[in-house]
Amino acid sequence: MHSIEVPTKTVIALASGKGRSGVAVIRLSGPDALAVCDQLTQGGAPLPHRAAVRDIVSPRKGEFLDRALVLVMPGPRSFTGEDVVEFQVHGGSAVIESVLNAAFETGLCRAAGPGEFTRRAFENGKLDLAQAEAVADLIDAETDLQRRLAARVYHGEASQVFDSWRESLLSAMSALEAVIDFPDEADIPQSLFDETYSRVEQLSGQFNRALASAEAARAIRDGVRVAILGAPNAGKSSLLNRLAAREAAIVSSTPGTTRDVIEIDLIVEGFHLALSDTAGLRITDDLIEREGVRRAVRAAAAADLRIWVEDVSDPVSTGARVVDGADVQAGDVFVLNKIDVFPHGDVDACVPSNPSWVRKSNPIVRLSAQTGEGVDQLRELLAEFIRSHYASDEPLLVTRRRHLDLIAAAQSDVQRALSGLRDGLGPELVFEDLRMAARHIGAITGVLSSEQILDRIFADFCIGK
Numbered sequence: 064m065h066s067i068e069v070p071t072k073t074v075i076a077l078a079s080g081k082g083r084s085g086v087a088v089i090r091l092s093g094p095d096a097l098a099v100c101d102q103l104t105q106g107g108a109p110l111p112h113r114a115a116v117r118d119i120v121s122p123r124k125g126e127f128l129d130r131a132l133v134l135v136m137p138g139p140r141s142f143t144g145e146d147v148v149e150f151q152v153h154g155g156s157a158v159i160e161s162v163l164n165a166a167f168e169t170g171l172c173r174a175a176g177p178g179e180f181t182r183r184a185f186e187n188g189k190l191d192l193a194q195a196e197a198v199a200d201l202i203d204a205e206t207d208l209q210r211r212l213a214a215r216v217y218h219g220e221a222s223q224v225f226d227s228w229r230e231s232l233l234s235a236m237s238a239l240e241a242v243i244d245f246p247d248e249a250d251i252p253q254s255l256f257d258e259t260y261s262r263v264e265q266l267s268g269q270f271n272r273a274l275a276s277a278e279a280a281r282a283i284r285d286g287v288r289v290a291i292l293g294a295p296n297a298g299k300s301s302l303l304n305r306l307a308a309r310e311a312a313i314v315s316s317t318p319g320t321t322r323d324v325i326e327i328d329l330i331v332e333g334f335h336l337a338l339s340d341t342a343g344l345r346i347t348d349d350l351i352e353r354e355g356v357r358r359a360v361r362a363a364a365a366a367d368l369r370i371w372v373e374d375v376s377d378p379v380s381t382g383a384r385v386v387d388g389a390d391v392q393a394g395d396v397f398v399l400n401k402i403d404v405f406p407h408g409d410v411d412a413c414v415p416s417n418p419s420w421v422r423k424s425n426p427i428v429r430l431s432a433q434t435g436e437g438v439d440q441l442r443e444l445l446a447e448f449i450r451s452h453y454a455s456d457e458p459l460l461v462t463r464r465r466h467l468d469l470i471a472a473a474q475s476d477v478q479r480a481l482s483g484l485r486d487g488l489g490p491e492l493v494f495e496d497l498r499m500a501a502r503h504i505g506a507i508t509g510v511l512s513s514e515q516i517l518d519r520i521f522a523d524f525c526i527g528k
């Protein structure tokens with residue numbers, strides 16, 4: 064879409080959020096930004112970097128549209144690197160619409176596509192690709208941890224590390240090149256071998272640590288997935304409502320009420336936690352319920368943590384509840400629910416009714432979803448799970464799947480280079496592996512990136528960014 068040459072290079076969009084607000088920001092960027100501003104404002108475009116109040120008028124009819132604060136930021140000292148003008152107008156949808164239409168009347172600008180401002184900033188060297196992605200992550204950040212992670216990448220902390228990895232690969236390559244240029248020396252000299260080997264090995268260790276921290280970064284970015292599972296009527300929906308402190312799921316004494324997966328968001332230890340309530344696990348002939356069970360099994364498999372709920376007052380009555388694919392994993396939490404009815408029930412009474420409840424020293428919480436007794440203990444277990452799994456002192460660099468894949472690719476390149484060195488392969492082959500690794504790392508910050516890759520990355524942005 065963006066690769067097509069369009070006659071008007073100047074773009075305009077609402078940069079602030081949609082909906083009614085005190086003030087809305089409309090941003091213009093491109094070679095004609097100042098010309099558009101001149102036609103739209105009584106008194107013309109203000110001096111650069113000076114906020115000025117101007118009446119906005121429609122160029123054709125001269126109709127007064129709004130009184131705005133106008134900011135002119137000539138390129139290259141602007142967000143996009145191009146001439147940028149921002150209008151702060153009153154934040155009503157009709158006002159915004161009228162100012163945008165007035166700008167289109169000039170014939171000098173068109174509506175910006177998703178992420179087009181940030182893409183221009185990238186293309187003009189104001190941001191590298193990882194930083195450009197971090198702009199979107201900053202906008203999407205809902206928790207403080209998500210914000211901090213995105214802010215560090217936006218600030219360039221991660222790019223510095225990626226660039227240093229690439230530098231290191233490039234200098235190992237240029238050392239090898241010296242040997243390649245003297246073909247009568249068939250082998251790599253020992254000193255160069257040692258130096259190259261230890262350099263590449265060190266890099267490989269750094270890649271490994273970055274890859275290991277990616278799981279924590281993913282949990283910060285996308286949230287930790289927790290699924291509530293168990294037999295029909297065990298009290299799963301009641302527990303979800305209790306944790307959410309609201310009536311998110313329907314609670315009913317009729318078994319099989321919950322049929323689709325219901326998801327709510329909680330913030331625990333600063334982490335975004337996606338908690339899902341599922342259909343009771345049992346073998347059934349009801350087609351819709353069966354689909355619900357299938358989705359429950361899928362949610363169980365996709366979850367980072369499972370909470371298995373058992374009705375301690377009635378551990379055997381629900382009969383066959385073993386469903387293929389729903390397995391207890393180490394670290395999963397067992398909940399013995401309804402202790403208000405049956406305070407002395409214990410886990411051993413529940414195990415025979417549910418063979419999949421094989422105990423793997425899983426933590427057990429006794430509670431009542433109805434009265435709330437014991438629920439704090441479950442909250443504490445969730446917090447502990449997050450602390451032990453995701454709180455890390457390692458600097459988290461890998462904020463996106465794309466980065467993870469590229470580092471993993473570079474890791475296999477350098478592994479190949481290392482074994483090539485050990486096996487005494489020719490320097491050209493090792494050089495080639497290192498070159499591939501450098502390309503993969505370079506792609507994170509966009510040193511070399513194809514139009515298609517850029518299109519895909521910026522398509523995820525919102526319009527106005």
Ligand SMILES: Nc1nc2c(ncn2[C@@H]2O[C@H](COP(=O)(O)OP(=O)(O)O)[C@@H](O)[C@H]2O)c(=O)[nH]1
Binds near residue numbers: 296343430432433
């Ligand atoms: N006494 C008591 N009843 C409960 C408790 N938790 C759930 N129930 C009841 O058990 C029935 C099934 O609850 P529900 O949350 O719909 O179970 P689900 O099928 O696992 O989602 C409802 O009648 C609830 O009121 C509890 O802690 N104590």
Ligand SMILES: [Mg+2]
Binds near residue numbers: 301
């Ligand atoms: Mg339910």
